Amino acid sequence: MEPFRTLRARAVPLRAENVDTDQIIPAQYLTAVTREGMGQGLFSGWRYHPDGTPNPDFVLNQPQYAGAEILIAGRNFGTGSSREHAVWALLQYGFRAVIAPSFADIFFNNALKNGLLPVRLPEEAVQMLWDLVEEEPDTPIRIDLERQIVTLPDGQELGFPIDPFRKMCLLQGMDDLGYLLSKEPEIAAYEARSPW
């Protein structure tokens, strides 16, 4: 996993609540046995018309947002299916962070485990960011994980919460597996006393 420290990037406004993982990556992309190739499936039902041509109305297809690395979405982002493919798709497309008022639990965990930073900001802040990047698509937004702060070009700072353990993992690019493997003696002791 890539460490995440700071990110300064442009952002895409996705004005939608309850964006489910079936939208982020539709089922037809789940037939893979590897992680690769998910980026092209990202939001494919929204990005493309049924005949495969790009839908120019969808915000990701608008040229002013090309190359953005932050997605700003409505509440309960990532609801639904547990498919980690959704996180792989966002990362492979080029996103490094998603800002939303709230996230579905499984998506939130999956994101953290892959180095995609989920940033929780209050509804009003998300509204404000949507307006801002719609008016000025070039606005750079800075995310500082160490300080847990989103900074706007005018110097305005918005704090966000993050679990201290998860923060440490992200800063160091460390995944859970190493930590869990280091608990082998405790696991063995638990198994020895467990009635199961």
Add this chain to the structure above:
Amino acid sequence: MGKTLFEKVWDAHVVAQDPGAPAVLYIDAHLIHEVTSPQAFALLRERGLKVRRPDRTFATMDHAIPTRDLDIALWPQDAARQVETLRRNCRDFGITLFDIQGDVQGIVHVVGPEMGITQPGMTIVCGDSHTSTHGAFGALAFGIGTSEVAHVLATQCLLQRKPKTFAINVEGELGFGVTAKDIILAIIARNGAAGGVGYVFEYRGSAIRSLSMANRMTICNMSIEGGARAGLIAPDEKTFQWLQGRPYAPQGPDWERAVAYWRTLHSDPDAVFDREMTLDAGELEPMVTYGTNPGQGIPISGRIPYPEELEDPGERRSLLAALEYMGLKPGQKMEGQRVDIVFLGSCTNSRIEDLREAAKIVRGRKVADHVQALVVPGSKAVKRQAEEEGLDRIFVEAGFEWRGAGCSMCLAMNEDKAPAGKYVASTSNRNFRGRQGPGARSLLMSPIMAAAAAVEGRVVDVRELMREPLAV
């Protein structure tokens, strides 16, 4: 202070807890399937790791497999490749596989309980969000991502922060024609699709206690649609009876010991929940969803809200976007809405009890001319049982297709999908855009409501059909 059921199960599984870190939680049963496991096994191979407890890991094939034909040679290449990959992984790592060729096969959340793998007090995970289903037995069961599948394969443990608890009390008696599916759709409609984020539900109250195990599974199944990762119901005599004699259930003296422990698995009278809500079962009606998230549901006598009635701009935006996709209007009733396809299946409602109830509605009637209707039993065991009882003939004579077991049109990974623009009366759990096929429009409802929609060709109040004398 007493403990909640959730806390009892949680506390019994904490292996280690470093200050500031999430708990290391031991997992008793790990269910895997062909779609979310291949990348996890790849990670194990990359790191040279073994599966710690192959004896606690069980594999099913359900998501990608076509349900029309179990001959893998006739399948699309990618579904065949996923199935072959799972076979190889199970062989290489010594994991029990319920293969499509065998007698035991079906949707992971139907097969697990059927085999007695699911037991009270266990922790159960699967790379599938509807793992919450197993909570019906008083197990702490939840969905995980593929990275976590790898963690559990390698260490039999997960790093987890303790969630909060949410008691959902459903009291009173369900009215005629109102089912477990209507209870859970009503709960989600009331709390919203995100209402349970960060919580574990415990369903309690007289209405829950009077439900069959199949119906309890229907309720726990959709905990995730209410935003909660898990939902539990305290085990009782019904639970024990249901489990006794199943292949993986404890036997002999072990059984007695297990039951004695299981009897302790309930929330203590003085236990405190972080949140509570109460619902009067007697006031519920059959429910139907009109939107593109499971919280957008109304009683059959109700009407779709007007955007002006919603205070929150996000809710308004969701409503308008949903209605545009669904081709429906604010203020409209769902009763009378045309239906093109009827799907009876999924881990929510594909058990024998569901098929029996639906068959009672269908019996002696015909599927409407313009409707394509299919029944996809949750497992081969359900299918065999239904055939023994002659339910297959009732469905087929009425004009339903009678399929093999699998997820099928619940997630539309293969050719089991609905065409764009079509309305699907579905007993599954998700009405997301395109969930049942790109552009398809899902209306979630109970099995008897779906059966009624099949014969009438539109959404109707099933209670009217139940009052009519049978045409046999």
